[in-house]
Amino acid sequence: MRTGFDPNKYIEEQSKFILERVNNYDKLYLEFGGKLIGDKHAARVLPGFDEDAKIKLLQKLRDKAEIIICVYAGDIERNKIRGDFGITYDMEVLRLLDDFRSYGLQVNSVVITRYNKQPNTTKFINKLERINIKVYKHVSIPGYPADVDTIVSENGYGLNSYIATTKPIVVVTAPGPNSGKLATCLNQLYHEYRMGRVAGYSKFETFPIWNLPLKHPVNLAYEAATIDVKDVNMIDNFHFERYNQVTVNYNRDLEMFPVVKRIIEKISGKESVYQSPTDMGVNRAGFMITDDKVVYEAAKQEIIRRYFATICDFKRGLLDEESLNRMKVIMEEVQLKQEDRRCVLPAREYAARIRGNNHNSETVSVIAFEMPDGKILTGKGSSTMDCCAAAILNSIKYLAGINDDIYLLSPLILSTIRNLKENDLNSKITSLNANEILIALSICAVTNPTAQLAYEKLSGLKGVQAHCTVMLNKNDEQILKKLGIDVTCDPVYPSENLYYV
Numbered sequence: 001m002r003t004g005f006d007p008n009k010y011i012e013e014q015s016k017f018i019l020e021r022v023n024n025y026d027k028l029y030l031e032f033g034g035k036l037i038g039d040k041h042a043a044r045v046l047p048g049f050d051e052d053a054k055i056k057l058l059q060k061l062r063d064k065a066e067i068i069i070c071v072y073a074g075d076i077e078r079n080k081i082r083g084d085f086g087i088t089y090d091m092e093v094l095r096l097l098d099d100f101r102s103y104g105l106q107v108n109s110v111v112i113t114r115y116n117k118q119p120n121t122t123k124f125i126n127k128l129e130r131i132n133i134k135v136y137k138h139v140s141i142p143g144y145p146a147d148v149d150t151i152v153s154e155n156g157y158g159l160n161s162y163i164a165t166t167k168p169i170v171v172v173t174a175p176g177p178n179s180g181k182l183a184t185c186l187n188q189l190y191h192e193y194r195m196g197r198v199a200g201y202s203k204f205e206t207f208p209i210w211n212l213p214l215k216h217p218v219n220l221a222y223e224a225a226t227i228d229v230k231d232v233n234m235i236d237n238f239h240f241e242r243y244n245q246v247t248v249n250y251n252r253d254l255e256m257f258p259v260v261k262r263i264i265e266k267i268s269g270k271e272s273v274y275q276s277p278t279d280m281g282v283n284r285a286g287f288m289i290t291d292d293k294v295v296y297e298a299a300k301q302e303i304i305r306r307y308f309a310t311i312c313d314f315k316r317g318l319l320d321e322e323s324l325n326r327m328k329v330i331m332e333e334v335q336l337k338q339e340d341r342r343c344v345l346p347a348r349e350y351a352a353r354i355r356g357n358n359h360n361s362e363t364v365s366v367i368a369f370e371m372p373d374g375k376i377l378t379g380k381g382s383s384t385m386d387c388c389a390a391a392i393l394n395s396i397k398y399l400a401g402i403n404d405d406i407y408l409l410s411p412l413i414l415s416t417i418r419n420l421k422e423n424d425l426n427s428k429i430t431s432l433n434a435n436e437i438l439i440a441l442s443i444c445a446v447t448n449p450t451a452q453l454a455y456e457k458l459s460g461l462k463g464v465q466a467h468c469t470v471m472l473n474k475n476d477e478q479i480l481k482k483l484g485i486d487v488t489c490d491p492v493y494p495s496e497n498l499y500y501v
Contacts, residue, residue: 001047001372001463002047002291003294010285011057013284013287014053014285022064027165027170028202030282034206038052042207045221046295066108066170067106069093069109070172071113075089077120082176089179107133108163111135112135113180114138116139136161138180145256146259162192163184193269207219208222208250216296220299221303227306227319232251233249233250238276239278253280257280300334305488312471343369343467351365365387366380372464378391379394384414386431386432386433387470392438393454408448408450409437414440433473435475468490471493
């Protein structure tokens with residue numbers, strides 16, 4: 001795959017830039033947006049970008065940095081789901097704690113924002129405290145964000161306790177947007193200045209990339225990725241008025257900037273060093289693009305992927321019509337259509353042929369894989385296995401040079417698993433899914449050299465593009481993601497069953 005981004009130079013330059021900003025303060029509160037680990041969106045739109053770049057950056061700065069994790073109590077109460085992992089935000093906090101520790105990074109504490117003794121949140125707090133995780137509870141501040149005089153007072157930030165920190169860089173992160181990261185940073189600034197220390201605030205977000213054009217596909221792909229929170233990229237008018245330079249930011253930062261600037265000035269008692277939202281950022285990603293053409297095309301493909309995700313979420317009732325219409329506008333802005341994703345038509349055409357041969361109009365589950373060399377391979381659902389499982393087997397056979405007529409899996413093992421599902425576990429779905437097929441493959445690989453050869457090719461599926469004619473269940477979707485396969489789906493339920501799908 002062609003690359004368009006320099007990952008090594010990025011980590012070097014980014015860490016240097018952050019340290020330069022730290023030098024201006026006794027302590028810098030650095031709000032981290034996006035994913036710190038496994039930023040697959042960035043890796044897709046900036047080919048060559050290391051999806052773990054941010055965590056590697058923190059490792060480089062770990063002697064100077066510690067981490068605060070924020071989570072909004074309301075997100076815990078309504079069991080908000082993080083889509084890429086399919087887990088709730090409280091579980092995501094636990095996952096982040098484990099991951100940060102595995103990288104040798106110091107987690108200071110977890111902050112529950114806008115806490116009002118919500119029952120599920122209280123249970124989560126108890127759980128954290130009983131495993132010796134320090135927890136701070138911050139309440140909603142009256143008049144936030146407009147009433148600056150109240151906010152910067154004993155009746156505002158003064159209501160929330162100070163989080164004791166020891167290192168010059170305090171990274172503030174969260175499971176997702178609108179978790180209270182900014183409020184937590186400003187709350188800390190208030191207490192730091194009251195204690196006579198000079199503290200600063202900066203923001204580190206990869207997207208939108210401020211020094212790319214407003215309508216560059218990379219920035220439009222960011223809008224597509226945040227369609228649920230309705231982020232819209234805009235020209236930073238504050239930056240243009242001050243420096244006569246065109247830069248890009250997004251609506252929430254632009255709307256909040258005058259208030260944030262006033263709050264910082266009231267806390268510090270002097271004029272803010274920041275004259276625009278762009279000034280607040282420390283992102284250097286735009287300078288590390290080495291081939292704009294490669295990045296341009298990769299971002300267009302990401303927009304199509306996000307389009308399919310949006311129409312499927314709309315079908316499931318997870319998104320409103322406004323979000324759907326906005327996604328359609330983004331597609332039109334870049335003059336894209338669904339079929340510009342190469343694996344879409346082969347999947348649909350194969351499904352149409354199956355329907356024609358069977359002389360029926362039933363839903364047919366077919367998935368098409370676009371292999372790294374451009375070859376299109378397909379898999380269809382059957383009574384034995386679902387379409388994802390079939391396509392995975394077909395693809396690793398192709399990579400291993402194994403004839404399509406050769407069976408990789410023992411029929412005895414497959415029938416035993418099916419009997420377990422149907423007779424012992426009373427499952428309504430007896431065809432084997434991708435996870436079950438992979439387990440069967442790993443068992444067969446112990447005694448079957450051909451299966452072993454195919455098993456060793458699983459890593460070759462990373463970067464495969466896939467499209468399915470029906471919406472996949474969460475299990476298959478997660479397996480494909482873990483294999484590094486980027487999958488999209490048509491907004492069609494695989495059957496008329498309301499639960500067993």
